[in-house]
Amino acid sequence: MITLDHVSKTYSTGAPALNDVSLHIDPGEFVFIVGDSGSGKSTLIKLLLRELLPTSGNIEVNGINVVKLKHRQIPMYRRKLGVVFQDFRLLKDRNVYENVAFAQRIVQTPGKEIRRNVPSMLSTVGLAGKYKAKPKQLSGGEQQRVALARALVNNPPILLADEPTGNLDPNNSWEIMKLFEEINETGTTVVVVTHNREIVNAMKKRVIAMNKGVIISDEKEGTYVDEI
Amino acid sequence: MRFSTFFYTLKQGIVNIFRNKWYSLASIATISACLLMFGVFYSVVANFQYIVKMAQEGVSVTVFFDEGLSDDRIAEIGDIINARPEVARTNFVSADEAWESFKEDYLGEYADGFGDDNPIADSANYEVYLKDVSKQDDLVNYLEGVDGVREVNHSEITANTLSGMNKLVSYVSLGIIAILLAVSVFLISNTVTIGISVRKEEIGIMKYIGATDFFVRAPFVIEGILIGVLGCVVPLVSIYFIYNKVIDYLSTRFTMLSQLLKFLSVQQIFQILIPVSLAIGIGIGFIGSFSTVRKHIRV
Numbered sequence: 001m002i003t004l005d006h007v008s009k010t011y012s013t014g015a016p017a018l019n020d021v022s023l024h025i026d027p028g029e030f031v032f033i034v035g036d037s038g039s040g041k042s043t044l045i046k047l048l049l050r051e052l053l054p055t056s057g058n059i060e061v062n063g064i065n066v067v068k069l070k071h072r073q074i075p076m077y078r079r080k081l082g083v084v085f086q087d088f089r090l091l092k093d094r095n096v097y098e099n100v101a102f103a104q105r106i107v108q109t110p111g112k113e114i115r116r117n118v119p120s121m122l123s124t125v126g127l128a129g130k131y132k133a134k135p136k137q138l139s140g141g142e143q144q145r146v147a148l149a150r151a152l153v154n155n156p157p158i159l160l161a162d163e164p165t166g167n168l169d170p171n172n173s174w175e176i177m178k179l180f181e182e183i184n185e186t187g188t189t190v191v192v193v194t195h196n197r198e199i200v201n202a203m204k205k206r207v208i209a210m211n212k213g214v215i216i217s218d219e220k221e222g223t224y225v226d227e228i
Numbered sequence: 229m230r231f232s233t234f235f236y237t238l239k240q241g242i243v244n245i246f247r248n249k250w251y252s253l254a255s256i257a258t259i260s261a262c263l264l265m266f267g268v269f270y271s272v273v274a275n276f277q278y279i280v281k282m283a284q285e286g287v288s289v290t291v292f293f294d295e296g297l298s299d300d301r302i303a304e305i306g307d308i309i310n311a312r313p314e315v316a317r318t319n320f321v322s323a324d325e326a327w328e329s330f331k332e333d334y335l336g337e338y339a340d341g342f343g344d345d346n347p348i349a350d351s352a353n354y355e356v357y358l359k360d361v362s363k364q365d366d367l368v369n370y371l372e373g374v375d376g377v378r379e380v381n382h383s384e385i386t387a388n389t390l391s392g393m394n395k396l397v398s399y400v401s402l403g404i405i406a407i408l409l410a411v412s413v414f415l416i417s418n419t420v421t422i423g424i425s426v427r428k429e430e431i432g433i434m435k436y437i438g439a440t441d442f443f444v445r446a447p448f449v450i451e452g453i454l455i456g457v458l459g460c461v462v463p464l465v466s467i468y469f470i471y472n473k474v475i476d477y478l479s480t481r482f483t484m485l486s487q488l489l490k491f492l493s494v495q496q497i498f499q500i501l502i503p504v505s506l507a508i509g510i511g512i513g514f515i516g517s518f519s520t521v522r523k524h525i526r527v
Contacts, residue, residue, distance in 0.1 A: 075435075090433075
């Protein structure tokens with residue numbers, strides 16, 4: 001499902017972010033990518049989103065060679081990925097319903113289906129009663145649920161989350177992680193970049209630990225690995 | 229594109245105007261200011277050119293014939309003159325008509341002494357009016373060579389002055405239009421720069437969740453075009469009322485002026501001003517929004 005083959009990334013400033021990284025994630029897996037700031041985990045997410053291109057190596061996602069994608073092919077590729085960010089990235093001037101519906105409008109879902117799918121997705125993330133609220137009227141946890149609903153409404157086979165609990169309190173962090181687990185149980189591949197030690201250690205999922213742009217450990221039911 | 233997507237895009241374009249109302253107002257005001265300057269300038273120049281054109285149309289070349297030339301040959305000469313591309317129209321003046329006109333203009337009651345005699349019996353002529361007085365020399369040279377033509381009268385000074393004025397007006401117009409365009413581009417690029425900060429985040433989010441360039445761009449472009457159209461309305465309505473007031477004022481206050489000069493009607497001015505203003509307004513709105521989005525679309 002996701003394969004990185006000897007991927008390196010050096011920024012134009014000369015700073016190396018990833019150094020010869022290879023990994024494989026199977027369909028339906030739940031994977032944590034952990035590491036401190038500067039370990040290269042966010043670069044990894046940006047490469048998967050095709051926001052960046054690797055300096056060398058190959059990336060394959062859903063059978064697509066991401067490196068060879070043309071600019072006009074990128075939107076189609078991204079529609080197969082659900083993405084959740086630390087800062088939620090909601091459209092601030094639109095309400096909860098419109099934020100989620102927007103992802104469906106992009107893929108030109110008929111209006112009738114949008115009116116059916118969006119309330120259903122909002123009730124999955126526990127926000128059915130707040131569909132009219134604007135993002136600034138919601139708590140951090142609620143905003144992240146909206147972002148999650150938007151990421152999932154088009155049923156993507158892969159969900160990428162970049163520090164999804166970074167701006168949340170412990171309770172909300174756990175609520176979000178439970179939702180991720182439920183989504184994973186429906187067959188969606190979930191990749192979570194985090195440095196939340198408590199959650200990683202408690203959930204007993206595959207843990208890929210990174211440090212200074214290289215993978216330092218990859219364990220099936222792993223725990224948070226500290227810098228070596 | 230689905231109908232629902234089309235209407236969504238259209239609706240978003242309209243909603244965007246209200247969402248960023250200060251940005252929209254600033255853009256509309258900028259376009260309005262530019263078009264108002266353009267409209268006022270165009271109204272003045274168009275009237276000036278009209279007045280010069282009217283004066284040019286009054287300039288004529290007079291063609292006299294050899295003594296005793298037959299009527300058939302005179303008619304042939306008329307055909308030859310009318311066939312020239314620079315000729316707008318001709319008017320045949322018989323010897324009697326020429327004498328009557330001369331008496332009226334210069335002799336008055338003293339003409340009675342001539343009785344029925346016509347002292348200018350060989351003064352039948354064609355008055356030739358030109359489309360463009362700068363071509364007068366070419367026509368005169370040609371006519372002087374036509375068999376049966378005795379003399380060609382013309383005023384070189386009048387023709388040269390009017391032709392020079394016309395050229396001057398054209399050059400000054402071009403210069404001022406260029407300056408106005410440069411000012412417009414400067415003002416609009418400043419407004420667009422303000423808009424970029426508002427749009428940057430929004431465009432990025434849309435692109436991350438898989439929106440195509442077209443889907444991201446279309447509402448912004450519709451918004452830009454609508455801002456352009458709204459930016460046209462204020463100057464056009466203002467010019468409509470101001471123009472009529474100024475013409476009324478000039479006609480009533482300076483009656484001598486209004487007898488000498490004829491001004492274009494507001495309808496004649498608007499025949500050009502409406503399509504040109506709309507084209508400029510929509511063009512600016514389109515290019516402004518298109519370029520704003522382009523800077524952030526490659527995410």
